[in-house]
Amino acid sequence: MPDLAISTRGLRKTYRTRRGRTVVAVQGLDLDVPVGGVHGFLGPNGSGKTTSIRMLLGLIRADAGTMTVFDRPVPARLPEVVGRVGAIVESPKFFPAFSGRKNLELLAAAIGAPKQRVTEVLEQTSLGERGKDRFKGYSLGMKQRLAIAATLLKDPDLLIFDEPTNGLDPAGIREIRETMRGLGDQGKTVLVSSHILAEVEQVADTVSIIGHGRLLASGTVAEVIGGGTTTTVKIGVADREAATRVLTAAGLVVRADGNYLLVDGVEHPAELTKRLADQQLYVNELVPIRADLESVFLELTAGEGLA
């Protein structure tokens, strides 16, 4: 087993609503995040990503289960490793009336980092010139960059980004993505939670997909994509209407795509050609469409009634 930056076993958290109803946010989550590289933590909204991250950071208490960060049980021994962990949970939260620099200076003073480090991380995140402006006047992208600057104050080995691109424009998204990839390439471990799959697929080395607070799939991106049991196939056939009737009768989902048909949920593409040929419908083109993280995600979460 590779070295793990994060590991959870049987992690559980329930909330009680104001009306007294119990809501299970995380139920028995087993999560492993290997050391080094970018790990995507995927799941639909409300699947328990943020709750899991908050439990790892000691912000909320788990009802059951165990968690380790760099092999230290947390939250009991979190103080031993907190210096190696930088985190942004949901939206960046700082003192709104203080400048970005002042916010960072207070955090730096709390961990004993030199003042010079503040200037460095502000420069690193392109906030050098706006450091003296008040945090409440920052754009969302600048706030996000300041949050990243704060995590870098510690020069951490593990960075946790919870939905880091929420509300950002395309340029901001790209910037964050490049920052995460850069950190991963430096050998840092980056855990990025998101429900935007295309974004994670571009930077993640490994992923975990959760739904209803439970792990649905985990591994390298290639493994998770390959783990899908079905694929979508694009076929060209002269009589599309007749072909659609035949395939639908066989229990397949068929969609029109211009002069082609898209057939979802195909286990063995060769079976398609046989079924159609049996009805004197001959396929002139067949292209299996490569599965991507999104299709796997949708397939997995649909099984959980989440999609």
Place this chain on the structure above:
Amino acid sequence: MIRLTGVELRRLTARRITMIGVAGVVLITAFLLFVTWREARPLSEAEQRQSQTQFEMAHRDWVQNHEANEASCRQEYDQMTGSKPPIDEMCSYPEPKASEWGKPQAVFAELIPNILQGASYFLLFAAFLIGASFVAAEFSSGAIGNWLTFEPRRMRVYASKIVAAGLWFVPLGLLITGVLTLGAYLITAQLGSTAGTDWSDVVGSLSRVVTTTAMGAVLGAVVGVLLRHTAAAIGLVMGYIVLVEGVFGSFLQQAQPWLLVRNFDAFVLHDTKYFLNKCSTDASGNYNCETIEKTLTFEHGAWYLGILTLLAVVVAGAIFQRRDVN
């Protein structure tokens, strides 16, 4: 812990609301000194003439009517039934003296307890508000969550905030009470009298005001932790003063030794007095009430405030340790 406290002190100093609060305290201090000067300054010639005229009128009235008034009063007294006050107390018409119409001389030893008591109230209020806002803002902005990702040892985080709030107000309390004491001393030295000043008493009062100021900041921070919103903290204070100190205190007089403001006075003033109405029906069926003067001691006030503060700090700490942070 020392480093965290230092950071919290820096944050408290950098907050705009802290500076606004300090400016308010300085303004009130200046106002108190102005009032002291007005009390101490001698009457103008016009005021003296007016005072003399009023005295002469009162004296003339006394010469003409005091015998008749006394006789009428004694007659009324004889006709009274039930318990009666002493006749000399009820029917005494002393001769007016010119000094009663003038302005009494301002004496430092008599003025300073009142000045420091006044200062203690506004310092306590300012410290409470600033302390509550200092901590509550961290919760309402969500910055506390970020802070805990840097220092997850919650007890240290909590203690640093409480200690910083209390510590920050010690020099401010010293400065304000020092300025007030010095100002009042200079004013009365010029315009009144500083005779009979017991400096150990003055220093004692001063240190008690500084203590209650720091305590106010600590309680404010504690309430900030519990309620997580400055407006809620202010609402709590107002609600407490109106409902508990006002309504409950006036209906249930026996509860007075356990009211916060009464104990606060007992501590700051080194003993305070309060009054109870004791009513009963005598043998002849008359319903009579008498007012009984009671003393609430300094020791009672000190224990009360000490235990209250300690209890609040411990309870809020336990809640902060366990509560989820969003």
